[in-house]
Amino acid sequence: MSHQLEQLEPELVNDERPVSATREITGRSPLRIAFGRLLQDKVAMVSLAIVIFFAVIAIFAPLIASALHVNLNTQSTCEVTDCNAASYGYGLPLKGPPMHGFDIHHPFGIAPQNGDDNLAYWLYGARNSLFIATMSTVISTAIGLTLGLIAGYVGGIVDRSISFVTDLFLAVPYILAALSLAPILDERFAIHPALQAKVTFWSLIGILSVLGWMYLARLMRGEVLSLREREYVEAARLVGMPTRRILVREILPNLVAPIVVAISLGLPAYVTAEAGLAFLGIGIVGKPSWGQTIDQATNWWQRYPLYLWEPVIGIVLLVVALNLLGDSIRDALDPKTRR
């Protein structure tokens, strides 16, 4: 504890922040200290605000959409887009940008050709993106944590087989898994669009979690290997504490920092992956995704740039904010890695 405060001191001086004379030096856990450090970080707080903004959008997307009177159901296409193949604006919306001014009924404009409401698709895109990322993070963290703990603590043949499986999975990039599953799922479920939407959605979560746990497992294994030799673990073993209790009560609390870091860096990676796969046409099908919108909007770039900018700005804001927040959390938990 005093060791950590010593490390903190020169930094505060460097940052030219006043060091208050009556600073509390007792009764604060390392996590509390890290949290306090995080609160002082302006970049982290701005990022957190952006992340909360998107989280609110994701959770309340249906409410926000109905409050703004937009929905995913497309009107008859020719009512909202130009169906005259001879005109310059063929395919472009008849209301709102880019040919007309702002339209209060479609604040983000209308998609060319198919006439979808952009705002509705943007809101639900955020919802699907964050839901997939969160689920994948939770599942992959659980898998990585469990296997890492077991491999590190039990050792021997168990450790060797888990390490082999870890290496095996590391050889399969998620993009290849998605590539091989996409045509198979399409072949199997294309005749039931509603079922296909559900299956591609959950299989994407499956791919991302099953191919996302290895780094955490390796990290945990390494940490546990050294932690299990500590005196207090030995003492716990000697007094007859059951293995499960040793793992959960003695070892796990020491691993909170790397787990929090892994989670905070996993989320933006999954958001990126989800949209990227949808952009390539091997992601989710039948549900809105920012990646799909980007793919469609690329062809309209010259005549309707706003259509592309909306999902691009959504992804960039969310991913950059998540990444910066993750970096700040890592710095706060371990001042030695400070930029």
Add this chain to the structure above:
Amino acid sequence: MFAYIVKRLISGAVVVVLISMGVFALFWFGPRNPALPLCNIDTSNRCRPAILQAYEHNMGFDDSVVHQYGLWAKGVVVGRSMALGTESHKCPAPCLGIDYRTKLPVWKELTTKFPATLSLALGASLMYLVLGVGVGVLAARRRGTWIDKSLVTGSLLLSSIPFYLVALLASLWFTISLGLFPSTGYHPITHNPAKWFAGLILPWLVLGIWGSTSYTRFSRGSMVESLGEDYIRTAKAKGLPARKVVFKHALRAAMVPVVTIFGLDFATLLAGTIFAERIFGIEGIGKWGLDAVTVKNLPVVSTTVLVASVAVVASNLLVDLIYSVLDPRVRLT
């Protein structure tokens, strides 16, 4: 040393075999009927049950999966004749299947797509290595100044943005809106080197600059560490010129971890190549595989996946072997 190499090679081979089994099983059990996509392609989506059954039987999909995997594995080694629908095609070794659309051996098509992917990947990795190490060394030498801070912050921000967005916007802006770069694509270097270069320069730059950000951080950290070593002070004290101290003494020591990361980063490069081929319209292996997904050309997809995974395994193995030469302690594990 020899024993270590043999051990690593065997474990690599086991992983490759396991992956090939996994991919084979996936494309065997995954689809409702593995022969249906071919039947649909051949009959323009008017496949009738009688034809389908004949297809299924000829292609061995009513056989046991173990036996068929055996035939497939044998075909990889010595070649075979492969039934496709009602006709039979010659498929010389290494036989990975027959393309459902062109009816050519998949391996042959793969080799025609390979130069594009290789050109893209080699050029890009050269660029990000040089750029990343260069910027990293610059930042480390100017440590603590505004140059260092802006380089580090810039690379952090750039690397936070997904690669495909950077590539897509660069492609749209620089080739379509501004017209600063010639249109991208692959032209064989043997036909016209200037055209080859012109078609790939923007993808190289984008992949290189985006990819260099992680190397900037690694080599900066590594360089800062090695610049603080005693032998650097000695080199300076004995009057060596600053350039020699930095590039000959410090850089050499700082490069070892960077080289390792370079090899282990192969999967990232692979994903980057797939996105770049799609966005910049380069007819390489990645785009070939992606295009095959839409028409459910299953042999092409499974081959892309298999070849790419084997490449990842091979690159990891290579790094392990190189690292065991650089750092003998590794061999003990």
